[in-house]
Amino acid sequence: MKLILTHEVSGLGTPGDVVEVKDGYGRNFLLPRNLATPWSKGGEKQIETIRKARRAREIATVEQAQQVKQSLESKPVVLNARAGQGGRLFGAVTPSDIAEAVTAGGGPSVDKRKVELPQAIRTTGQHTVLVRLHADVSAKVTVEVVSA
Structure with missing residues (x-):
């Protein structure tokens, strides 16, 4: 096809x-x-x-992508989510939640389709997420999920 x-x-x-x-x-x-x-x-x-x-x-050049990568990796993204006892979330954190949290935290705007979750985030704590910025550049962003 x-x-x-x-x-x-x-x-x-x-x-x-x-x-x-x-x-x-x-x-x-x-x-x-x-x-x-x-x-x-x-x-x-x-x-x-x-x-x-x-x-x-898209980000036009590799140099711009490197700058965005440095700004994303410099500080963790804090995300508030409802959680029960033991740090288990009600639901899961989605790529759009992460993209909104990056922008709200003062970072550059990130397209939610560029955020790759290796597995669903369903607990509080620190998690590593991959953000594809350019064909040659991707950033590993630390997402800290805290109980709201």
């Missing part, structure tokens, strides 16, 4: 890429989550629009 990616998919490609995937993966995962659209001749026109939008959102 030939698809045009509309969002970044780890291990597959970036928005605007035309990829060939197995039918089940495309039909059951990529299309229902709006991560891709079916490829067509008319869809080729969409690719340039997607790439323009991506260039506007």
Whole structure:
């Protein structure tokens, strides 16, 4: 199945890429989550629009990405969440929660799609999260979850 990616998919490609995937993966995962659209001749026109939008959102140079990385790694991000006894959270911390906490803490604005959680954060304490800033640069951000 030939698809045009509309969002970044780890291990597959970036928005605007035309990829060939197995039918089940495309039909059951990529299309229902709006991560891709079916490829067509008319869809080729969409690719340039997607790439323009991506260039506007992205950090342009590696030097800028390095500066953002230093500012993100310099201090931990504090996130308040409701927790029960033993530090177990009611629910989980999501990538959008982390992106909002970075911005609220005085850091640079981070796209929630660039935040990668190795596993769901469901306890209080310190956790390490990966933020992809550029194709060559990613920052390891310390997220400190405290009980509210």
